[in-house]
Amino acid sequence: MSWTDASARNALRRLFDTAIRAADPRAILARHLPEPPKGRVVVVGAGKSAAVMAAAVEDAWPEANLSGLVITRYGHAAQTRRIAVVEASHPVPDAAGEAAARRVLAAVQGLGAEDLVLALISGGGSALMALPAEGLTLADKQAVNRALLASGATINEMNCVRRHLSAIKGGRLAAAAHPARVVTLAVSDVPGDDPAVIASGPTVPDPSTFAEARGIVAHYGIELPPAVAAHLAAAAEETPKPGDPRLARAEFRLIATPQMALEAAAEEARALGLAPLLLGDALEGEAAVAGTLLAGIARSVRAHGHPLGAPAVLLSGGETTVTIRPGVTPGRGGRNTECLLGFTLAAAGMPGAWALMGDTDGIDGSENNAGALAAPETLARAAAAGLDARALLASHNSHALFDRLGDTIVTGPTLTNVNDFRAILIA
Structure with missing residues (x-):
């Protein structure tokens, strides 16, 4: 199928909802x-x-x-x-x-x-x-x-x-x-x-x-x-x-478990015509750095067809961390929107790549959203709205960017919790 912005966003939300239902x-x-x-x-x-x-x-x-x-x-x-x-x-x-x-x-x-x-x-x-x-x-x-x-x-x-x-x-x-x-x-x-x-x-x-x-x-x-x-x-x-x-x-x-949720999402991805690749259910480390690494894998899929060819979806779970550096007054946001903003900056408007990152309990950090979604145009839309993505990431204020763009994912409390869910769709 020909992937549009709307169809890619809908597919990612279906994968997220499937993972939650499985738990x-x-x-x-x-x-x-x-x-x-x-x-x-x-x-x-x-x-x-x-x-x-x-x-x-x-x-x-x-x-x-x-x-x-x-x-x-x-x-x-x-x-x-x-x-x-x-x-x-x-x-x-x-x-x-x-x-x-x-x-x-x-x-x-x-x-x-x-x-x-x-x-x-x-x-x-x-x-x-x-x-x-x-x-x-x-x-x-x-x-x-x-x-x-x-x-x-x-x-x-x-x-x-x-x-x-x-x-x-x-x-x-x-x-x-x-x-x-x-x-x-x-x-x-x-x-x-x-x-x-x-x-x-x-x-x-x-x-x-x-x-x-x-x-x-x-x-x-x-x-x-x-x-x-x-x-x-x-x-x-x-x-x-x-x-x-x-x-x-x-x-x-x-x-x-997180693995059960990822496997359910992978099955749904196949039904949508996407080749799923499970990168692991236990990814840890700094959220923004993890986002940068995931962008690198997505770029390899897009440019070289490795480790698999498009259309594909990269699925991962685990729990990243956000370290507040001395002297930094943190803004609003959780580890999933921080990871997503790291991905967005590293992807730098990569065509044909969308990502959704969210907490399966419905709450990312202390905010009322589960996470957010990023598209190839996210950085350009942020700049047009007067948002400095790098400055927001440095101040741990990722929620401000995705909320302003209307790209947060709000589920309310899901009454389950199998940790973070990350899906990157490469068309």
Whole structure:
């Protein structure tokens, strides 16, 4: 087919929507449930998908003796009948999340061997279920979270630090539920789908150590509140490690991953007449740099037919980072629009190349858009509107450019989260 601007934009949006549908707990959760136990079922959890996952459990087990509590982000609640839903702050935790985390921990205590704890875990759970370790305060954790988010640390590194500042993460929730059986159903939003990293692994053993957490803090030069520094230095109570008998009856099941979403998008691309190339579900690094690299691959497809010929679409997932340099007051935008602006500048008006980059949870950073779309004319349109694309990228103000051009992608909360989705169409 002959690709026009409208058809290319429509195709990219179809791929994005397909990826999100492939990770929708309402469609996929039921088949991953265990057999109902003889005893009670206590449902707990945290994350951007936690409420809709709880609703899916209620629909699948209409007669089960369910109780419990899940924590989700403000605006991400779903209607439930037997499982309580609490909304809290993300990405910086708040008092609502701390109070709910205490209720979650209390809900799993005092159970017997015939009882089941069903843990519903998804991206965002680490900030939403914030229960400071003994001697620390919520203000301490808020300060560390803000510093981590601005440091350029990867999600794996951030969650290593978080696990060692928590009374519930890093396997501590599952340990508190012993001797009950614990089955975790998880939606992965992290590169590599490591169970210990998804929401900081509240129900799985934690192989990392206090020493590793201190090393991450030192590497990024993060200034810690005195109580946090003292806690990490004392290393008084390590997280439960592999082989801990309290976690012997804990089982972990992934129900949705970035790779699953990319594969669904690839199938849709073939139906649209595009040759898909999956570049990986775990791309990390600086967002703008990643955009530059992706533009280079697109240019090779366009000019040389390598690594595949057009019409094609390059698909990738993972989680890039945005490092705020000292002295820079950041503007508005998230890692996806920053990556897209990096791509746009590097592509420099390349004909026949369109790109969509967005977060599958519907929120890019702290904005109300999932991401944005760029076309061959984006730079020219920005210049005509008086926008300096390079200056906006340098000040981490990518949202201003795409919002002014009307090219942001707004979905609202999708109630799932399998990390970032990037699609580059080369006609």
